[in-house]
Amino acid sequence: MSVADKILKNVQLEKLIIKKDYSTSAEFLHNSQINSWELMKNNFEALKKIETKTFLFDGFKINVQFNPGRIKSTSAEVDENSISSRKCFLCIENLPDEQKGISLPSNFILLCNPYPIFKRHFTISSLTHQPQRIEESFKTFLELSKLFSNKCTLIYNGPECGASAPDHLHFQAGISKAMPVEDDILQIKNDYGKIVKEDDVSIVSLIDDGLRKIILIESTNDAELKLNFIKIINSYRELSSAISEPMINILCSHDEESGWNLIIFLRSRHRPKNYYKTGTDKIVVSPAAVDLGGLIITPREEDFNKLDKEIIKQIFSEISPSAQTFSAFTKKLIEDFN
Numbered sequence: 083m084s085v086a087d088k089i090l091k092n093v094q095l096e097k098l099i100i101k102k103d104y105s106t107s108a109e110f111l112h113n114s115q116i117n118s119w120e121l122m123k124n125n126f127e128a129l130k131k132i133e134t135k136t137f138l139f140d141g142f143k144i145n146v147q148f149n150p151g152r153i154k155s156t157s158a159e160v161d162e163n164s165i166s167s168r169k170c171f172l173c174i175e176n177l178p179d180e181q182k183g184i185s186l187p188s189n190f191i192l193l194c195n196p197y198p199i200f201k202r203h204f205t206i207s208s209l210t211h212q213p214q215r216i217e218e219s220f221k222t223f224l225e226l227s228k229l230f231s232n233k234c235t236l237i238y239n240g241p242e243c244g245a246s247a248p249d250h251l252h253f254q255a256g257i258s259k260a261m262p263v264e265d266d267i268l269q270i271k272n273d274y275g276k277i278v279k280e281d282d283v284s285i286v287s288l289i290d291d292g293l294r295k296i297i298l299i300e301s302t303n304d305a306e307l308k309l310n311f312i313k314i315i316n317s318y319r320e321l322s323s324a325i326s327e328p329m330i331n332i333l334c335s336h337d338e339e340s341g342w343n344l345i346i347f348l349r350s351r352h353r354p355k356n357y358y359k360t361g362t363d364k365i366v367v368s369p370a371a372v373d374l375g376g377l378i379i380t381p382r383e384e385d386f387n388k389l390d391k392e393i394i395k396q397i398f399s400e401i402s403p404s405a406q407t408f409s410a411f412t413k414k415l416i417e418d419f420n
């Protein structure tokens with residue numbers, strides 16, 4: 083199986099790609115795959131009938147989605163042994179026969195996610211089997227988010243806090259504004275944020291909204307955005323004594339007028355304690371970028387029914403750094419920036 087065999091061939095689509103209209107191309111791919119791939123069609127049909135419930139916090143909201151199709155991803159074993167003993171599901175040769183994609187710049191392919199959370203849900207996968215790491219791929223991450231300006235939000239999950247394939251570099255893309263934080267972020271920044279750096283092209287804010295520890299970078303300049311990002315990664319690596327990549331989840335959107343909005347969620351652990359319990363104490367929620375973005379996925383109905391504001395607070399407090407760690411981080415970052 084070669085890469086060329088997996089690329090969707092269509093004259094109309096090729097014209098869109100020549101025009102660099104990747105948003106319409108993605109829509110084309112979605113519609114084509116819905117018509118030719120039974121599993122994907124059924125799962126997107128099921129998504130339309132899915133139950134959600136909403137909790138209002140002070141200045142922002144959290145939605146909970148009951149999505150049985152996500153059980154495999156939510157409960158994926160990502161320890162080294164499990165990873166090395168399975169076939170990599172993102173490598174081209176292991177993709178389902180029906181799955182086709184669109185070639186993207188920088189050696190990436192756009193694929194439809196057949197187990198969706200959003201009504202448009204894509205995987206952006208590297209054509210090379212290489213570890214999930216953001217520092218080396220950050221520039222590409224920004225470029226790809228620009229290709230889907232205003233239409234899709236890009237998602238990155240760190241290898242130790244949400245990526246279900248930590249051995250294969252990949253991002254996700256979801257239709258814009260599907261996660262509450264995308265609408266809420268400026269309000270959250272006003273209510274709970276502290277600006278630690280501001281110049282002509284960038285604003286860096288640190289936000290503790292009582293649930294999450296967030297860094298927001300608003301920037302019109304990709305080179306400076308990268309410099310700021312690397313500084314943040316290095317500071318958090320040092321503070322959390324991480325050996326390789328510190329635990330983070332990222333959402334990135336781009337707008338032609340205002341540039342990039344990069345939302346970084348700092349993490350302290352992969353899964354909350356309740357995940358590992360048995361019987362009625364068990365709650366199958368495995369938070370990643372989407373959940374921190376305010377759309378919590380529960381694959382089991384009992385967990386969907388059980389989740390309330392208190393449990394949500396408990397889960398988020400267990401997987402995020404403490405208020406003390408965050409304030410130490412804030413202090414350190416202000417020093418690093420000045």
Ligand SMILES: [Zn+2]
Binds near residue numbers: 170173212249
């Ligand atoms: Zn792979």
